[in-house]
Amino acid sequence: MKKIITTHKSADFDAFSSAVAASLIYEDSELVFPNTMNPNVRAFYSIHKDIFDGIKPSEIDVNEVEKLIVVDTGSWRRIEPEFKKLSNKENLKIHIWDHHQPGDIYGDFEKREYVGATVSLFMEEFKKRNLKITPIQATLFLLGLYEDTGNLTFSSTRAKDAAAAEYLLSNGADLSVLSNFLRTVYGEKQKEVLFEMLQEESTDLIEKSGHKIGIHIKDIEGHVGNLSVVINMYREIMNVDAAFGIFTDRERDRTFIIGRSSLEDINVGEIMRSLGGGGHPGAGSAMLRGINVDEIKERLLYFIDGNTSSSVKISDLMSYPVTTVDQTVPMKEVRDILVEKGCTGLPVVNDKKLVGVISRRDFRKVKKSKQMDAPVKAFMSDKPIFIEPDKTPMEAAKIMVRFDIGRLPVVKNGEIIGIVSRSDTMRYFYDLLPD
Numbered sequence: 001m002k003k004i005i006t007t008h009k010s011a012d013f014d015a016f017s018s019a020v021a022a023s024l025i026y027e028d029s030e031l032v033f034p035n036t037m038n039p040n041v042r043a044f045y046s047i048h049k050d051i052f053d054g055i056k057p058s059e060i061d062v063n064e065v066e067k068l069i070v071v072d073t074g075s076w077r078r079i080e081p082e083f084k085k086l087s088n089k090e091n092l093k094i095h096i097w098d099h100h101q102p103g104d105i106y107g108d109f110e111k112r113e114y115v116g117a118t119v120s121l122f123m124e125e126f127k128k129r130n131l132k133i134t135p136i137q138a139t140l141f142l143l144g145l146y147e148d149t150g151n152l153t154f155s156s157t158r159a160k161d162a163a164a165a166e167y168l169l170s171n172g173a174d175l176s177v178l179s180n181f182l183r184t185v186y187g188e189k190q191k192e193v194l195f196e197m198l199q200e201e202s203t204d205l206i207e208k209s210g211h212k213i214g215i216h217i218k219d220i221e222g223h224v225g226n227l228s229v230v231i232n233m234y235r236e237i238m239n240v241d242a243a244f245g246i247f248t249d250r251e252r253d254r255t256f257i258i259g260r261s262s263l264e265d266i267n268v269g270e271i272m273r274s275l276g277g278g279g280h281p282g283a284g285s286a287m288l289r290g291i292n293v294d295e296i297k298e299r300l301l302y303f304i305d306g307n308t309s310s311s312v313k314i315s316d317l318m319s320y321p322v323t324t325v326d327q328t329v330p331m332k333e334v335r336d337i338l339v340e341k342g343c344t345g346l347p348v349v350n351d352k353k354l355v356g357v358i359s360r361r362d363f364r365k366v367k368k369s370k371q372m373d374a375p376v377k378a379f380m381s382d383k384p385i386f387i388e389p390d391k392t393p394m395e396a397a398k399i400m401v402r403f404d405i406g407r408l409p410v411v412k413n414g415e416i417i418g419i420v421s422r423s424d425t426m427r428y429f430y431d432l433l434p435d
């Protein structure tokens, strides 16, 4: 019996995370992601594809579907047109998990409650069943919860949502990952700080290898949240590639440094680690005792300068040796190697030179069993995408997003010397790289 899980088009984090959550409850079901996802969800998915893998609607034979589990919507027009056929299929079992008003999909089972996020309904169920989840799963579910409830601040938020947040945080959800994917709140207080920063004109603009970097020193009073949002807006308005704010709180005798960068060679996370803080390549912060801003600025400049050479390269992250297959190896042998190695794809070589890539998906092209004797050359994709060892993890991640692939061969002078996977780059972004 074919069972599928899906959610609404232009999936947001609540939709996406609810679908993933459903797959942990309906274990024998296939997870079918909609063709369209919001940009921040797509960015998250492409980095975490190895963990949260699903298939596309076009890969499903709708006629075979006997059970449909639909989450975060209850309307046929909200899900992909490929499923439209199911709307008049007899004996189709339907389960709905949703927090919206009922639509025109009628479920045999409906879990509908007007909570802040659909994913909260799943978390309640997980708790009941004592289901074990990993920190990465918890992080994704919390993304769904926070996005749909505005970090539990929207008036739609219910106690159940807060209970779900408690459950997810105690299961290791990583808040530092969240800020990379959520559009954060920009309120009055932030607007005020930004306005003053633009008025003061005390920005120090510096040039570094053709890039513009802005550094701004400012006094703040009391607690101002979300200064990283302010810095990001500031970076955009000032039209600089990287921006740093040095905020001094004279009353408490301390200084916050917050940075945002769109440049690969200005790794904010590393700079902030050098200052005793932390973060990720694009954003980070540090808190220092004392308010000697001139000295702090000098240290910051020193790390901005010295950081380039120490940044992590693909060659630090890649795995090797790489299992490859020669282009003449028959498909059935390739299948055996894939099963034995437990991997989803393999680079194909001709005398050590990379000529293609074969993945599990390519086996869908095999229609007759005789074709399994054909050489892999016939079924591989012959325009292999690869990366050079001196490139950065950010560049690898960008290529993976752009071409929707999970493993990148690392090639030096035409020869394959390693492979870097989504999980490798992900680990880097998660700060798990050993120092």
Ligand SMILES: [Mn+2]
Pocket (backbone or CB within 6 Å): 014, 015, 072, 099, 117, 118, 148
């Ligand atoms: Mn929702």
